[in-house]
Amino acid sequence: MPDPKKVKNLMIPLEDYPHIPYWFTLRQAMAIVREAAIKFEGSFEPRAVLVFDEKYQLMGILTLRDIIKGLEPRFLKETALIKADPTLTVLMGDLFGPNLKEASQRPVSEVMSPIKVTVAATDPIVKALYLMIKENVGMMPVIQDNKVAGMIRLSDLFQEISHMVLGD
């Protein structure tokens, strides 16, 4: 196999990725997700927003899951009951009720996911795949020269694998 692909060949450059300071609200984050979907339509669809601090250091990722969980914390709290029988979600009533607006004012730092793992730009994609499966994450930051250079996502890696399996 000639020259296996590197992570940097498949990553999405960071400047294309939406990001937000950690004290911003879920509401503001949602606006960014929606806008990003419009802006990057077709090229890629960011399913997460990166969260940074005052020194522009990466602190975490805010996924769609995080946002929804942040808006409706009962998903988290009542899991035991719902787990037993998911149809019981009806008991939760009007899901996104009057508390929704209030919840949308929470800072993203309260609900974001921390960065669990990173990969180097020069690593082969096999390593990226391995790390994602091992850490059970859908994406991770790519580091180059001690800086975050981009994001690599499972879906991009998957595409690469399907090329190998299915041909063009």
Add this chain to the structure above:
Amino acid sequence: MNLLKRAWQYLAKTNKKKKTEDLAEKYAHFQRLLHANNQVLALMADMEEKLSGDYLFDFQYIRSSVNELCQETSTLVASLNSMGGWRYQDLSQALLRICSEVEKALHFKREIPVAPLVLPLEAITLEGNLVEVVGGKNANLGEVKNRVGLPVPHGFAVTSYAYKVFLEHNQLAARITELLGWWRLEDLDSLARVSEELKEIVQAAQVPPELEEALNRAYERLAEQEHNRPLLAMRSSAVGEDHTFTFAGQYETYLNVPPAEMAARYKDIVASLFTPRALFYYKNKGFREEEMAMGVAVMPMIRARASGVLFTRHPEMADQEVALINAVWGLGRYAVTGRVNPDQYVVPYRGGPEVVEKTIPAKEVMLVNTPGGGVAEVPVPPEMVQAPCLNDREIGQLMEWAAILEGHYGKPQDVEWTLDEDGRLWLLQSRPLQVSVKKARAGRPRTLKQYTVLLDQGTVACRGVGAGPVVLVRRQEDLKNFPEGGVLVARHTSPRYVTVMPQAAAIITDAGSPTGHMALLAREFRIPTIVNTGIATQVLQPGQEVTVDADYNNIYAGIVPELLESQEAKRNDLAETPVFQTLKEVVRKVVPLNLLNPQEETFTPEHCHTVHDIVRYAHEMSMREMFKLGEGEVVNEGEALELESNLPFQVSILDLGGGVKKGLRRRVKSQQILSLPFKAFWEGVTAMRWPQTKPAGVQGLASVFVNTEAEVAQGAAPYRDRSFVILSKNYMNFSIRLGYHLSMVEAYVGDQINDNFINFHFQGGGSTSERRERRTRLIADIIDHLDLHCEWKGDHLEARVAKYPPQEMAQRLSLLGKLTVYTKQLDMVLFSEGIVDWYIKDFLQEHAGVKN
């Protein structure tokens, strides 16, 4: 004991009084400094904007900008020195150094190249430095004769080096420079005097023997070529003439000169460099005296039956495929001076002689050669007065020339021609024709009906027209083999395309914004660009030839020559001109900011490389001076106070009187604020969400976040410094450092409505210029809603509002306070124009109570 106590009290009192006076004086200097600071920033923004290429400007503009810039900056430095007991001498030194560098860029001197005194026309083209050697007219004649192949008479050029030798032989250079230094554009009387004197000293000078010899040798060679001993036409060919600038008709031409008078006429032509008209034109165009150098074009006199001018593009109808020919009987001078009303032929490039639009007025007189030398006006023979000077064959031949010349030069030409007595046409001069570009654009139909429009949607990011085969770019590898003249088509914009911009004919994308980074680059490279078409990658097939009209947002199938030709006219832009290059050089020494972080060791005058650095340094130091921070000075009670708050925002207060309710301690609670403007502003600040302490257990990655941002913000740690506010009961001057930006809010709020004002000033950021600019737009937009009059350029914004009642002023200040917090590091977030709009709406709804 009692006495001692009283003496002490007295001393303390006078001391305090003196302090207050000192403070007032210092404050006056500080005000002066701030004013100069704003002036300089505005000047810099303006100069940068001029470089976008969308503006016309001249040397006068650069000179006056540089003058003003240096003046304001010295005011700034002087004010700082006054504030700081002249402790900033090294900054004055740095300013001198930088200003002299700027001056040097401004006075970049062109040297006259060493060359033979005389060159035959056969040896001349537009290539290399020949334009400077022989002047514009000669160079163009040589180009047309030798590389275009149109009939140009034999001849020779007297070089600019000959001019230099002439000056040196007579030791004139210093005298001329001295005399020229005497007059200013404003003083036309001195101009006339200086001109007279200059002409006199040139006339009194002697043509050096070696030049006279060279002229005679060249004449003998010419006589050999011509097989007779012709009389001569001697035309000025000044350096700069007919090339980048047109000095049409500024300098002398002598017709029908006997060879024995060559040297004398040479002096006359050199003297014409200094006619008041030519001097005025020269200075007005922003050339420098030492750049003045005269070449002369010498040709055998042609016995002209008719002569005239050919505009390869009708200047009034630049959008159409039409040329304009003027013609008079005899010599051509009357065609250009207006002595005779010439024939006019408006000739379309396509179609036969029947479509020519002719205007044939009566031509009563003509200019002819007189035997033995000189020219004379004679009456036109009666049968010729009403007759056209040109027949269809001759018009046809001139039109062929027109097409060839436009093809060669890529821009319209202004041609002088003559028809000799044997019916042969000769070209005597060709120079660029200035055609109004705006007109050309306005006159063109939006859509050319005769061509297939493939796509007519999207947003123009850079105007212009380009054509070529479609090249789909899906990934970076596709850029590697990008062909010369290809039309780049991609799904979204990317600054990476910059690598192929030099060879791309146009760029089209499905998504993207005209204010995006790629669009900026496209404008820099002048690549016609349409973004946000939605479907370009689906509609356009790889390899398909298309013409992109980014003036009117159309993409046509195939090549549309009309569009491309009108495009050629536009390429003769300012960018090549000395004036543009000079501004670029000047801006390079003025605008870049190297001193970013006051905490760095390199934050010193020695490390100032640009005017911007000086201003930045002085501004920072003025704040410290105002508050006497650093330098180990003790901050005395009654001088600087600390504002107590639970926000990560350190504010030092200097009370000029009545600004705060004094307590015992140096720390002041927000309830103690009495200053009306500051109270209102601070209310806004505290009403906002602030970054709370970071969630426990979350570690920032030890890597700077976005590499592009990081490069911009290199060394620019966020301002951990305190912010400073100067207060009185009705006044505040608040210098705010928050995140990576600086803002300044100055306000007066009192009962006298006429005295009330707010000045708001914002600059900077840690993100890319693109995102910073978006944030500035956001602020400008919001401020507009607050009825502040706002101007912004790049990431620099100034806003002002005045004469509202106190409560309305307070309301605005409170909103500005909110806005200041809201926009902290917001630039990072603003990755598209759409999100800017959302945040504008968000702020107005959530914080300013604007409904809709």
